[in-house]
Amino acid sequence: MSDILKLRHFAAAKELAGCETESVPWPQPAMVRDLKTVLAARGGRWEFLARCSRYARADEFLSDADLLHADDEVLVLPPASGGAALATLTMEPIQPGAAERLVELDGTGGIATFVGAVRKHSRGQAVVQLEYSAYAPLALQEMDAICAEAMQRFGLVDARAIHRLGTLQVGEIAVAIACAAPHRQAAFEACQYVIDQLKARAPIWKRETTSDGAVWVGSTP
Numbered sequence: 001m002s003d004i005l006k007l008r009h010f011a012a013a014k015e016l017a018g019c020e021t022e023s024v025p026w027p028q029p030a031m032v033r034d035l036k037t038v039l040a041a042r043g044g045r046w047e048f049l050a051r052c053s054r055y056a057r058a059d060e061f062l063s064d065a066d067l068l069h070a071d072d073e074v075l076v077l078p079p080a081s082g083g084a085a086l087a088t089l090t091m092e093p094i095q096p097g098a099a100e101r102l103v104e105l106d107g108t109g110g111i112a113t114f115v116g117a118v119r120k121h122s123r124g125q126a127v128v129q130l131e132y133s134a135y136a137p138l139a140l141q142e143m144d145a146i147c148a149e150a151m152q153r154f155g156l157v158d159a160r161a162i163h164r165l166g167t168l169q170v171g172e173i174a175v176a177i178a179c180a181a182p183h184r185q186a187a188f189e190a191c192q193y194v195i196d197q198l199k200a201r202a203p204i205w206k207r208e209t210t211s212d213g214a215v216w217v218g219s220t221p
Contacts, residue, residue, distance in 0.1 A: 003070030087143030
């Protein structure tokens with residue numbers, strides 16, 4: 001016999017559900033990713049909204065692998081106006097596997113990842129550090145757009161990108177990308193597309209300090 005999970009919808013999710021709160025049968029144990037599958041199975045706009053929304057319990061955001069229990073109240077938080085929540089900018093260190101852990105697994109046959117780190121040498125000089133800055137609203141909007149383009153162009157299940165801001169030392173991760181697809185070739189090609197487009201289009205700037213001084217990369221002849 002299933003228990004009951006309480007959902008509290010906001011914005012577009014509230015409009016789509018036709019109510020602010022609802023209760024759904026909930027088999028235990030089950031995770032947030034299972035809730036996404038349940039909501040996406042309703043079809044229509046839910047297929048997009050279920051995947052792109054964030055989920056929270058009380059004052060804590062939840063990850064796909066978090067367990068949900070009977071009588072929990074889960075907040076369904078659709079993407080804000082800045083985009084589809086496929087991209088992240090962070091001042092905190094990016095951990096290995098961070099982007100991969102965000103992708104939707106249902107329907108996935110392969111996940112390709114790219115991790116860019118601060119290298120020891122650049123233009124024949126020893127690198128001391130890198131500093132990344134961005135115009136965050138437009139950077140996130142452009143990163144989201146690039147991920148969405150990749151999903152459509154390559155038939156992906158999901159695509160995520162995380163970019164670090166602030167001062168980074170040699171060996172630290174600057175960018176992490178994960179592309180999930182039904183087949184591996186599409187995932188590989190999409191991953192290449194996302195990093196190439198991100199470097200070309202996103203308003204994210206890199207100041208590189210080497211043993212020879214500091215320079216804004218791409219802003220000098």
